[in-house]
Amino acid sequence: MSDALLFKLKAERDESFAIELFESDGGATLGKLTKCIITIVNDEEYNGLVSRIVNLTKDNLDPLQLEKSTYVQQFYVAMNVNGGDLESATFFDYIMHFCTFFWKILFAFIPPAQYLGGWPAFLVSLGVIGFLTAIIGDLASIFGCLIGLKDPVTAITLVALGTSMPDTFASKQAALGEKTADSSVGNVNGSNSVNVFLGLGLPWLIACIYWQIKTGEDFAVPAGNLGFSVILFTSCAVIAILLLIIRRFTVGAELGGPVVFKYICAAILVSLWVFYVLMSSLQSYSIINVKIGSS
Known part of the structure; x- marks a missing residue:
């Protein structure tokens, strides 16, 4: 070499x-x-x-x-399995593509996020989600009527599941994509606050105005067995909050942690939901009689 x-x-x-x-010159030393x-x-x-x-x-x-896709790219991704990445596509991806093809094409009509800073995409997405939520709620109510479920049971099971599934998937994506649990837990609180304050307040306000104009009488709807359901839900919510506090001081995180502990926490939260649905259903069918307030 x-x-x-x-x-x-x-x-x-x-x-x-x-x-x-x-040496230096110019007066410098x-x-x-x-x-x-x-x-x-x-x-x-x-x-x-x-x-x-x-x-x-x-x-x-x-x-x-912001996503810089165009309408052509959105439809290309919607019409191809796994967004066009066929090499890494699995058999399950093909099944899900077949089952969700209609919805993919429908959502491809939403304006791309690069237009006007993403505002058209945001507003149209909200409208589509509201439209689909209304359809799912009506279908769940009709299905509950067909199988003979009482309205309160249908509301806390089929309708609640149908309208809350988007929030569930959004919380999952937030939990996987964020470094903290704030987005995931905050999404749950935010979605429920919208359901209670806006989802109830706005329709009631419109109904009150309409009823007052048409009949000149006050708009009043009796609660029925709602008191028992609200108290039961509040109790389960307090337990869920306590669980998050315990996780903070034991695991150091509201989400994740050791495998065994996080599965135990998940089982506790799911059990709270099952307990709430079961007790509310028994109350609706008068199998257990708990009277709170007056009807």
Whole structure:
């Protein structure tokens, strides 16, 4: 091997040289320190470190940017299995694509997020979600009527499940995509606050105005067995909040943690829902009689 090739293969070393000042002009004077050593450092390792940091930053910022797809791309993704990535598509992906093909095509009509800062996509998405939620609620009510379920039981089971499934999937995505549990837990609180304050308040306000204009009388709807259901739900909610507090001081996180412990917490939360549905259903069918307030 030649000396020139060996020289090229050797790592470049740091170079140092000294500078000393002997005299000055223009009225300047030399201080006590007139000599220093300058070192030229090999910056290949530094450049590599900076390059890695830039790449990591770019990878983290890319998911935060608005999607720059077009209508053509949206329909292409909707009409192809696994968004067109057939190499990594599984048999389950093909089944789900067949089952959800209609909904994929429907949602492809939503304006792309790059238009007007994403506002058209946001507003149209809200409208589509509200429309589908209304359809699901009506279908659940009709199904409950066909199989002979009482309205309160239908409301807390079929209708509640149908209208809350989008929130469930949104919370799952937030739990998987965020570093903290704030988005996931906050989505649950936010969706329920919208259901209670806006979902009840706005229809009641419209009904009251309409009833007052048409009949001149007050709009009043008796609660029935709602008191028992609300108290039962509040009790289960308090237990769920206590569970989150216990997790904070034991596991150090509201979500995740050791495998066994997180499955236990999940089982407790699911059991609370089953207990709530079961007790409310028994109350509706008068199998248990708990009277709270007056009807």
